[in-house]
Amino acid sequence: MKFSWGNKMKKLLILLICGLMSGLMAAPKVKFVENLKAGKEQSIVIFGTSLTKVGAWGGQLATILDQQFPGKAKVINGAQGGANSAWGVKSLDQKVLKHKPDTVFIEFAINDAVERRKTSVEDAKNNLNNLIERIFAQNPECEIILATMNVPVGHTGVQRPKIDDYYQMYRDEAKRNGFKLIDHNAVWKDLLEKDPALYIQYMPDAIHPVYEGALKVITPHLVKELGLKVGDASMSELAPCWKYMFNSMDKIKKDRKVSRDEYELFWANHFKMQDANKDGIIQPKEYPEQGIFNHFDINGDKLVSLDEYQKVYSYHFEKFDKDKSGILDLKKLQYNY
Structure with a gap:
């Protein structure tokens, strides 16, 4: 099959038009x-x-x-x-x-x-x-x-x-x-x-x-x-989500400080929200995102216990508890750890 210069020019023209249309259709500047x-x-x-x-x-x-x-x-x-x-x-x-x-x-x-x-x-x-x-x-x-x-x-x-x-x-x-x-x-x-x-x-x-x-x-x-x-x-030091959660944790003494016990109580209540049938464990159907469920399921038995759940959430407490005192002082907390 012969390839004429006319056909070649048509193809180039089509490519040029497509390129121009793509530019015109590009998202406008904000x-x-x-x-x-x-x-x-x-x-x-x-x-x-x-x-x-x-x-x-x-x-x-x-x-x-x-x-x-x-x-x-x-x-x-x-x-x-x-x-x-x-x-x-x-x-x-x-x-x-x-x-x-x-x-x-x-x-x-x-x-x-x-x-x-x-x-x-x-x-x-x-x-x-x-x-x-x-x-x-x-x-x-x-x-x-x-x-x-x-x-x-x-x-x-x-x-x-x-x-x-x-x-x-x-x-x-x-x-x-x-x-x-x-x-x-x-x-x-x-x-x-x-x-x-x-x-x-x-x-x-x-x-x-x-x-x-x-x-x-x-x-x-x-x-x-x-x-x-x-x-x-x-x-930016604004961390309204953490502030909201930490204020919710400060339940026992209400002293603008969060102890390890208060922190774990908050996540124990959160565990209960995941435990739809209230049998004390989280099953795969109660936490459909398999990757996250597997992350919680530390021992790999296809069930998540409260202890396993708490171990995952200990990460944040330990990051915030820089002096290892076991107490988070909400007045001094640095959120951009």
Whole structure:
């Protein structure tokens, strides 16, 4: 078969057109970052669930923005623990619109997916679009960034059997509206598959990433997706998730200190939440993520005892207990260990 120059030129033209189309279809630059580069002050509201309210990523993002654009970016946390998109619809005016933001991050999928709340994917989509319409009604130039978050595991995952459908809806709506999507879920899924022990280390209560998880997983991905320079997120000392958990542990003496006994009592109660049939052990069906279950199952008998569970969670106490006193002084604790 002869190959004519005409055919060759046609192929080259097709490749050139495909290249140009690929460039045109590339994700647009993040508006608030470009505005900061241009010297404009920017107000950014992060709006969602406890993953944002007590997530260390918000403080870490603010720190990086201040390092790169001193005094130009204001990050406002308008999230609420336990909230879903129905709460978002009711609270938008007070938590978001009153700040007249230039950019709004939105994440409610993880709590819309809680089965007992009976919020369908369609309901969640309608609520999300309600938020979008009202944000644009106030400011048609406002930038909206949608986010999927981490994979809930253990009992928190059992409570959200269709979480993937809710995250996919966020992806679909971001694409339909031409919004930037921060797909944290894909990164967390990859970590869960490759290193389940590290996954639960970064997310000890099975749903809320702690300071270290934000520093090593969430913030690096966020910085990359926003087109920011790397920066030093560890300069942020905000660790609201750890503070919330440690305050919950300080139950016996309530002296702003956490003893080993108080720490272990907290995780013993957490063990009970995983133990759905209340037989004193965790079975594989009660903790469906096999990699994490195997990490807890230290003796390999396909069952997880409370003692095995506590041994895994001792990691964090020992990291925080730098002087080996057996007491964590909450007034002096350094979270960026």
